[in-house]
Amino acid sequence: MxxxxxxxxxxxxxxxxxxxxxxxxxxxxxxxxxxxxxxxxxxxxxxNALARQLRTQETHTVIVITPNLSNDLFHKIIHSIEQEAAAHGYHVLVADAEGQPSVEEYYLNAIQQRQVDGIISISASAARHLLEKIADHYPLVLVVQSYEECNIPSVKIDNRAASEAITKHLIRIGHRKIAHITSSSDLLLYQERLSGYEKALRDGGIPVDPDLIYRGKGSMDGGFEQMNALLASGKKFDAVTCAGDTIAIGAIAALKARGIRVPQECAVTGFDDIEIAPYFDPPLTTIRQPAEQMGQIAFLKLFSMIKKEKKYDSPTYLPYELVIRKSCGHLL
Amino acid sequence: MxxxxxxxxxxxxxxxxxxxxxxxxxxxxxxxxxxxxxxxxxxxxxxNALARQLRTQETHTVIVITPNLSNDLFHKIIHSIEQEAAAHGYHVLVADAEGQPSVEEYYLNAIQQRQVDGIISISASAARHLLEKIADHYPLVLVVQSYEECNIPSVKIDNRAASEAITKHLIRIGHRKIAHITSSSDLLLYQERLSGYEKALRDGGIPVDPDLIYRGKGSMDGGFEQMNALLASGKKFDAVTCAGDTIAIGAIAALKARGIRVPQECAVTGFDDIEIAPYFDPPLTTIRQPAEQMGQIAFLKLFSMIKKEKKYDSPTYLPYELVIRKSCGHLL
DNA sequence: AAGGTTAATGTAATCGTTTACGTTATGAAT
DNA sequence: ATTCATAACGTAAACGATTACATTAACCTT
Missing domain, CATH: 1.10.260.40 (lambda repressor-like DNA-binding domains)
Structure with missing residues (x-):
């Protein structure tokens, strides 16, 4: 060489x-x-990039940590981070945390060993105090979710408000017995979506029934299983809000398998607006997150931290969009 | 520090x-x-990893280049590469080639700058002679597709045989007028799938009709558009083999939009067996690729090349599986 | 012509490791 | 007691860039 x-x-x-x-x-x-x-x-x-990086003490590389690679929303975000990073001469290292023994360790290793200049964590699942400790020492930005009243820079939508909005839509068009299927993971984002669902019910004068709330895997399999559990319970319901499109797809498949028509006999809504949402049968009513903007802003925040322009920052809330398709039934 | x-x-x-x-x-x-x-x-x-790598001249990192991140098959493969790499103390850098001005440049930069020890290319789209030149100098393994009679190590299924098998299944259960929707990209894998489709027709005594072959984007959007074009052409057909599950999903959505029932009025098959395949309505008949094995073997091959154990290698063909669900209609 | 400013370039230290080579200590073998 | 092998450790030279500092040349200014 x-x-x-x-x-x-x-x-x-x-x-x-x-x-x-x-x-x-x-x-x-x-x-x-x-x-x-x-x-x-x-x-x-x-x-030789290594020699240069060793001397200059910067790698022009950031690491994106994602809970998995199979979420359509996540890779839209990753892709837009990559675009923005490239525009600033930075490379992106994608770390798939799925199946990683300790996500926390993963977080730290790369940056402590000086292989990257900063971290973007999509839908971080680490404990709050740990993230805060990392953010104290290294540039870190959270995307999709973050903790409340926490000064780690973040970019996200207001999950609670979005979930409330989609649930209120169901109520507006006449549904009363609304169930909620979510992930059993303890990600804050799921708690917020649950909380938005509950608020909408209360505001609509409908009591929250814990027997209508189901938790399981946040995948199609999970949605399928939880819907079957819900059906098996014998409880009556005429609509279900799911905390993700993949969950919704599994849930709808379970309903159809029993011959229950969606949305005529049961309305279903999702969350995220993944690629298949408009092509599914019925097309999913869902919440669209501004994935491109999220990735772009996340990188820009990180960039300014790397350049020491600022250390902390208030969370950025971006607008979400309620996308009404057929799976929720008739509008008014 | x-x-x-x-x-x-x-x-x-x-x-x-x-x-x-x-x-x-x-x-x-x-x-x-x-x-x-x-x-x-x-x-x-x-x-400090940089200093160590500079001194030892190895990074214990490999780069995986993927045409995009939104293909379910691809990230299953990536995930299994990561697992196997971790088991050998290696890190994986994921490079999303989508939207990259020059994939070729991308390929080379990382390795020439000594940031990685080897390359795994998923469904490589670079010109053959270029890949061969790279493989001459650096450890390179191809997954999902490779060129014929080419001594770059690779792992894949026999796309032609798989496509032939799924088409023959359609013929066996009585279909005659079978269309094919594929990607307009010039990836060899699509040519092979097309060629398998044609062989099945010829073997079944059915003439290949170029007017029944459509090419477009390899996404749901693309499937939707091509099916609409096919329908608009006025040509008669009673089945369609699609070169990917996402294409099939878009195609089915287009059929349904016109009130055509799948599979009763038109059978549709996919390729890859992505996560949604069993949950779609109707569940997709498709070809399952052994994603886990592919990733694992790909890494192991690369690893032995990095360790200078071997330079060239014959392609590894793994078994595929014909997964019959409802979208192709009745079995005999 | 002397002094001063600036541009162009070279010298060598530096980033933080690993490792070839050299030295010393230790103990076994004769 | 001498020799020899080996283990334990230190010294210093890499790895391949960047950059602080020094030097020289060139061009103004008065």
């Missing part, structure tokens, strides 16, 4: 000159520039 | 001793070990 000293030798200059010409477009006299650049081209020189 | 010399000072030894004790469990006398390890703990020392 050719190194900078090879280039320097061929161009008849010192390594310092090569380095400067390569990193500062207005440096050196034209003749020298030409020589050096010609040598670079001839030898096909590529700077 | 504490460095190795801090540890050495506190433990009263040289940096060489610290380094050796940390990397070789049977080195040094017990007393020294204890001192050093105690110092490490006290100072919370974490080795």
């Amino acid at each position: 050719t190194k900078i000293s090879d280039v320097a030798k061929l161009a008849g200059v010192s390594t310092a000159t090569v380095s400067r010409i390569l990193s500062n477009p207005s440096w050196g006299k034209p003749e020298t520039r030409e020589n050096v650049l010609a040598a670079v081209k001839e030898l096909r020189y590529k700077p | 504490t460095k190795i010399s801090d540890v050495a000072k506190l433990a009263g030894v040289s940096t060489a001793t610290v380094s050796r004790i940390l990397s070789n469990p049977s080195w040094g006398k017990p007393e020294t070990r204890e001192n050093v390890l105690a110092a490490v703990k006290e100072l919370r020392y974490k080795p």
